Amino acid sequence: MANICLVEDEQKVAAFICKGLEENNYKVKTAKDGASAKAMMQTAEFDLLILDVMLPDISGIELCRQIRQTDTKTPIMMLTALDQVQNKVSGLKAGADDYLVKPFHFIELLARIEALLRRKIVNDTEEHILEFEDLKLDTWSNIAERGGKQVALTSKEFSLLELFLRHPNKVLSREYIAEQVWKIDFDTGTNFIDVYVNYLRNKIEKGHKNKLIHTVIGMGYVLKG
Known part of the structure; x- marks a missing residue:
């Protein structure tokens, strides 16, 4: 069972994602802002991080950049309501592995998560x-x-x-x-x-x-x- 950290300040969106992932046998911990997310990551290991771009204390892109300073391997997916190429490029340059624009169908989110986790398994078993x-x-x-x-x-x-x-x-x-x-x-x-x-x-x-x-x-x- 994969452990996922969801960083999302919109309560309804977080509840929707969390419920869907748990129904698909994922363990999910949620954080409402960047500070609590970073504190959570210091005390627990996650197989995947899902970061909303618009957070109350820090942008998800900057949070991603900070995470990548010490963690280059954990897959990161960005969520955003901003459907602009520059925002996508900024997120990917900051170290994100995938990018999904709101609103989205949950089945697409699930498929992308599964793809990132499969890639992680392959990377973990490759010659290091x-x-x-x-x-x-x-x-x-x-x-x-x-x-x-x-x-x-x-x-x-x-x-x-x-x-x-x-x-x-x-x-x-x-x-x-x-x-x-x-x-x-x-x-x-x-x-x-x-x-x-x-x-x-x-x-x-x-x-x-x-x-x-x-x-x-x-x-x-x-x-x-």
Whole structure:
């Protein structure tokens, strides 16, 4: 039985979701604001987090960003009444795994939750120590190292590096990276993939002569020696 944390300040919406999930054999704990949610997460472990964007003390997007500073693995779903692409992109960039616009059919919420939990099971059983030359990533402890020295990474930088390490010597297109790391279609009018790859490069290649992430003009990026 999966444990779910629901952060929703609208009582009727929270009751509706909670009742439906419990009828489908999920355990649910609810919080009305970001502060109580963070306190709850310090004393209990959850398999999935559902965050409303509009909370009384903090936006769900900012709450998601704060959670991802210490927890890069627990699936997060955002709920919002704002059906705008920018809000969706902001939530996904903050570290959310999925995004659902209110009002929604409960059956869709349930299907998305099941998909996220299946993905979590697969991720948990995958090889958790990834290595390439002197680069090492532990996906259980969320520790990245280069040449035996730890490298501090953000949630998205960590996910990006993990993607490269799971596909060494393979050219990864910007479209594929956007889909796998950000769960969105790549907009050719933006350069955020290039920006994040450069962030990652600067962190793992600083002080090292051997460059590992290479640009393949017109195609994407590749991790190679």
